[in-house]
Amino acid sequence: MRDAERRNMPLFPIGIVTRLTELTPRQIRYYEKQGLIYPARTKGNQRLFSFNDVDRLLQIKSYLEKGINIAGIREMLKQSQEIKEARKEAEKAKRELSERELRRMVKRQLIYPDRPGKIPLTHGEFSRFFRH
DNA sequence: TTTCTTACA
DNA sequence: TGTAAGGA
Numbered sequence: 001m002r003d004a005e006r007r008n009m010p011l012f013p014i015g016i017v018t019r020l021t022e023l024t025p026r027q028i029r030y031y032e033k034q035g036l037i038y039p040a041r042t043k044g045n046q047r048l049f050s051f052n053d054v055d056r057l058l059q060i061k062s063y064l065e066k067g068i069n070i071a072g073i074r075e076m077l078k079q080s081q082e083i084k085e086a087r088k089e090a091e092k093a094k095r096e097l098s099e100r101e102l103r104r105m106v107k108r109q110l111i112y113p114d115r116p117g118k119i120p121l122t123h124g125e126f127s128r129f130f131r132h
Numbered sequence: 133t134t135t136c137t138t139a140c141a
Numbered sequence: 142t143g144t145a146a147g148g149a
């Protein structure tokens with residue numbers, strides 16, 4: 001199991017979260033209503049919070065203590081989310097680039113194999129198998 | 133027992 | 142934001 005999955009597992013009922021964050025259930029429910037968090041629900045409609053939810057609540061709490069209002073916090077969380085996604089995109093682009101580089105390397109290797117006795121393919125022959 | 137929603141002296 | 146009511 002990956003770390004990201006582990007951190008997003010719905011695990012804690014609100015009572016545990018109140019002790020973890022020292023926020024009241026009232027506050028936690030209010031922040032949810034304000035769109036700051038979105039905990040999962042059980043079949044019985046009870047909230048279940050993940051590690052990420054708890055971290056987010058702690059983040060919200062610290063912002064509140066610094067005098068930032070709900071609207072401001074919503075913006076900050078939204079922006080940090082956007083930054084997160086932008087980073088993800090950048091990583092993806094980077095991986096795709098190395099995929100291309102890898103393909104080029106494989107091409108060269110196939111066209112000019114070091115293996116003795118192997119007859120090199122011409123670029124034209126090779127290209128018929130690797131076009132993109 | 134715990135949590136849920138709604139509503140307000 | 143606290144708290145009461147009434148149900149799950």
